[in-house]
Amino acid sequence: MPVPAKLIDLLDTDQVPDPESVSIDTGYVDLLPQSELRDATARHQSLSQRTMEFPLLAPIYEHLWRPAGVLAFMGFNVKHFRTERDKTVRALGLQPGSTVIDVACGPGNFTSRFAEAVSPDGVAVGVDVSVPMLRRAVRTNRHPNAVYVRADGTQLPFGDGVFDAASCYAALYLIPEPFRVVDELIRLVRPGGRISIMTSRASRYPVIKAGQKRILGATGLRMFELTDFTDYFQAQGLTDISREVYGVVQYVHATKPSN
Numbered sequence: 001m002p003v004p005a006k007l008i009d010l011l012d013t014d015q016v017p018d019p020e021s022v023s024i025d026t027g028y029v030d031l032l033p034q035s036e037l038r039d040a041t042a043r044h045q046s047l048s049q050r051t052m053e054f055p056l057l058a059p060i061y062e063h064l065w066r067p068a069g070v071l072a073f074m075g076f077n078v079k080h081f082r083t084e085r086d087k088t089v090r091a092l093g094l095q096p097g098s099t100v101i102d103v104a105c106g107p108g109n110f111t112s113r114f115a116e117a118v119s120p121d122g123v124a125v126g127v128d129v130s131v132p133m134l135r136r137a138v139r140t141n142r143h144p145n146a147v148y149v150r151a152d153g154t155q156l157p158f159g160d161g162v163f164d165a166a167s168c169y170a171a172l173y174l175i176p177e178p179f180r181v182v183d184e185l186i187r188l189v190r191p192g193g194r195i196s197i198m199t200s201r202a203s204r205y206p207v208i209k210a211g212q213k214r215i216l217g218a219t220g221l222r223m224f225e226l227t228d229f230t231d232y233f234q235a236q237g238l239t240d241i242s243r244e245v246y247g248v249v250q251y252v253h254a255t256k257p258s259n
């Protein structure tokens with residue numbers, strides 16, 4: 001099966017000089033190079049990140065693990081949880097024809113919703129490092145306008161400014177170098193394009209914050225300050241920065257300025 005033409009247009013030809021030769025018999029496009037990057041990615045994984053590679057997690061992630069875990073983190077705000085995907089489509093400004101990248105897509109639970117929003121002629125690219133998650137995405141969140149890719153969020157094989165929008169949900173707190181992923185989101189969107197992230201927020205209370213740091217920190221989960229991403233986006237020159245907070249979860253949305 002050939003790599004979809006929709007994807008080829010978005011790739012960085014320096015990183016992927018011969019995309020037609022890549023096999024997608026698995027249903028996803030594996031662009032994590034066989035060599036050093038694959039080894040380095042595996043070596044630097046935190047315990048929480050390695051959990052995402054566990055084959056038994058992928059089948060239960062979307063309908064059990066995420067509702068139980070993330071909903072609790074959101075302070076059991078069921079109304080928000082139910083509307084989260086639609087809100088994200090709006091935050092990213094997705095329209096028919098848009099190109100969007102969903103970094104750390106897991107089993108494609110957001111990618112498939114993005115694909116609906118950009119249909120009939122746009123493309124939603126879901127990227128993850130985990131083979132079990134991508135296998136699940138291909139099985140349960142397949143969509144004619146969705147393409148799943150195996151790649152590392154800290155070094156994405158796409159050209160500068162090729163996407164109208166980029167997201168990274170429920171993953172920055174697992175990744176040892178989260179701001180490298182954020183830099184990639186900024187690089188990948190065109191001027192005027194939208195970025196949306198969802199991540200953790202440390203407690204306001206010092207005693208709880210210290211406990212979070214000790215217990216969650218041991219597993220590789222990181223709790224971010226409320227201003228970590230808003231300040232970073234501001235420093236990178238992004239505009240229209242907004243934040244929503246639910247429990248210990250924060251969403252930050254921003255626009256890359258037009259040249």
Ligand SMILES: C[S@@+](CC[C@H](N)C(=O)[O-])C[C@H]1O[C@@H](n2cnc3c(N)ncnc32)[C@H](O)[C@@H]1O
Pocket residue numbers: 049052053066103104105106107109110127128129130133151152153154168169170171174175
């Ligand atoms: C908790 S899931 C999030 C899935 C989905 N975005 C959501 O909001 O439900 C986190 C995902 O991040 C992926 N991940 C972790 N490190 C990554 C990296 N360096 N590059 C790409 N994906 C990564 C994991 O494999 C896992 O599928």
